[in-house]
Every structure is written in C-alpha cells, then in structure tokens.
Amino acid sequence: MAIRVQREDFDVGRELDALSVGNRRVGGLCSFVGLVRDMNEVAGAKSGVEAMTLEHYPGMTEKQLEEIEAEAHRRWPLEASLIIHRYGRMEPGERIVLVATASPHREAAFEACHFLIDWLKTKAPFWKVEETDDGAARWVEARDSDDAAAARWAEKAGGSL
Amino acid sequence: MKLLYFAWLRQKIGVGEEAVEPPPEIADVRGLVEWLKGRGDGYAQAFRDLDSIKLAVNQEYAGLDHPIKAGDEVAFFPPVTGG
Numbered sequence: 001m002a003i004r005v006q007r008e009d010f011d012v013g014r015e016l017d018a019l020s021v022g023n024r025r026v027g028g029l030c031s032f033v034g035l036v037r038d039m040n041e042v043a044g045a046k047s048g049v050e051a052m053t054l055e056h057y058p059g060m061t062e063k064q065l066e067e068i069e070a071e072a073h074r075r076w077p078l079e080a081s082l083i084i085h086r087y088g089r090m091e092p093g094e095r096i097v098l099v100a101t102a103s104p105h106r107e108a109a110f111e112a113c114h115f116l117i118d119w120l121k122t123k124a125p126f127w128k129v130e131e132t133d134d135g136a137a138r139w140v141e142a143r144d145s146d147d148a149a150a151a152r153w154a155e156k157a158g159g160s161l
Numbered sequence: 162m163k164l165l166y167f168a169w170l171r172q173k174i175g176v177g178e179e180a181v182e183p184p185p186e187i188a189d190v191r192g193l194v195e196w197l198k199g200r201g202d203g204y205a206q207a208f209r210d211l212d213s214i215k216l217a218v219n220q221e222y223a224g225l226d227h228p229i230k231a232g233d234e235v236a237f238f239p240p241v242t243g244g
Contacts, residue, residue: 034244054243055167055168056243057165057167057217057220057236057238059220060217060220060221060236063220063221085243085244096244097243097244117244120243120244121241121242121243121244122241123222123241124241124243124244125167125217125236125238125241125243126241126242126243126244127167127168127238127239127241127242127243128242128243129168139168139169139239139242140242141239141240141242142239142240142241142242146244
C-alpha cells in the first residue's frame with residue numbers, strides 16, 4: 001500500500017513494475033491514469049482549456065487517500081496498490097493521477113482500481129482551477145455523475161472475490 | 162483555533178489560513194460560520210450558500226453541527242474535484 005502526493009510527473013511503466021516485483025502471487029495489474037484534457041463543458045458550452053492548477057489540503061489529502069486505499073484492501077484480496085496524485089499547474093496531456101492495483105486475479109484488480117478512482121474523485125480534497133482560451137480562470141465544479149459513480153460502491157457490501 | 166480556506170473560498174475571504182479566537186459560547190461549526198460572516202464582506206460572500214460548502218474538523222469531513230473547541234483545525238472548501 002502506498003500513496004504519494006507530489007508536484008512532479010511519474011513514470012507509469014516504472015511504477016507498475018515496482019508494484020509486482022518480487023511478488024509471485026500477483027497475477028494481474030490494473031491501472032488508471034487521469035490526464036488533463038483540453039476541453040471542458042460548462043452549462044452546455046464548450047471551452048478550450050489552456051492549463052489547470054490543482055491545489056489540495058496537505059495532511060487531510062494523505063489521510064483520505066490512505067483511508068480509501070485501506071478500504072479497497074478490506075474489500076478485495078489485493079497484493080499491492082498505489083495512488084499517486086499530482087498538484088500544481090499542468091497543461092493538457094499531462095498526467096494528473098495514477099491508481100494501480102495488483103491481485104492474484106484480474107476481477108479484484110479491475111474492481112478495486114475502479115473503486116479507488118471513483119472514491120478518490122469524491123473524497124480526496126483536491127480542487128482544480130482551469131485557465132481557458134478566453135483568458136478566464138474558472139473553478140471546476142463537482143459533477144453529480146462523479147457522486148453517482150462513487151455511490152455505486154457504497155451499495156456493495158464487498159468485492160465479488 | 163486554526164481556520165483554513167481552499168479554492169474560491171480562499172479567494173473570497175482573501176487568506177488561506179488564519180488563527181482566530183471565537184467567543185466561548187460558540188460551540189459548533191454553524192455558530193462559528195455565523196460569527197465569521199460578521200467579520201466582513203468577503204466572509205459573508207464566501208458563506209452565503211452553506212449548501213455549496215464542505216468542511217472538515219481536524220482533517221475529517223464534518224457537518225455544521227459538529228462541535229468545536231479551542232485548538233481545533235477547521236477547514237472550509239467547495240466540493241472536491243480531484244482525480
């Protein structure tokens with residue numbers, strides 16, 4: 001189990017390799033990488049995103065990520081997991097977040113990975129402000145669809161494995 | 162008591178962090194917010210719609226009825242948008 005909150009980029013391949021090295025019980029790795037995209041839709045209108053800056057609540061962020069990760073390990077038989085979340089200014093195409101899980105079986109790895117990113121999005125105290133191509137800065141608003149995605153996991157008593 | 166503000170709350174209030182000593186009769190976050198609203202326009206604007214604000218006491222999510230005491234760390238922020 002590991003979490004990292006950092007300004008720097010990360011190397012996905014190297015991080016995934018490190019997750020299973022020396023552990024022969026691992027039969028599958030799953031990962032999700034979130035990127036800055038160059039378009040956002042606000043009230044039906046599309047605007048170009050030049051960059052975004054992520055801020056967070058140092059201390060609480062780490063606590064929340066650790067709790068979310070521990071919950072995933074309670075629900076699924078994971079051999080290892082990793083959450084890396086960046087903060088600071090990023091441009092379209094840059095990586096923001098990496099969530100990865102390792103398990104003897106793929107179902108647990110897939111489900112736990114999905115769970116981690118869904119819960120992270122609604123619980124970890126990060127906020128994004130976008131710079132748009134019309135020169136404005138706009139705080140990104142939370143989406144109901146993210147709350148719904150996280151709520152799905154609340155209804156499940158545990159993983160299927 | 163240490164107060165923290167994030168995202169647009171910080172911008173409206175003008176500071177990200179401050180130390181305050183609310184009157185002793187203030188026992189919960191709701192009372193703290195009402196007291197803060199009297200400190201200036203920025204606070205009044207930031208706390209105008211409490212339904213749009215989340216908060217944490219000592220780095221754990223909490224509600225407006227959560228009790229507070231001297232030495233607590235209370236943070237106010239919009240719904241989170243990480244990931």
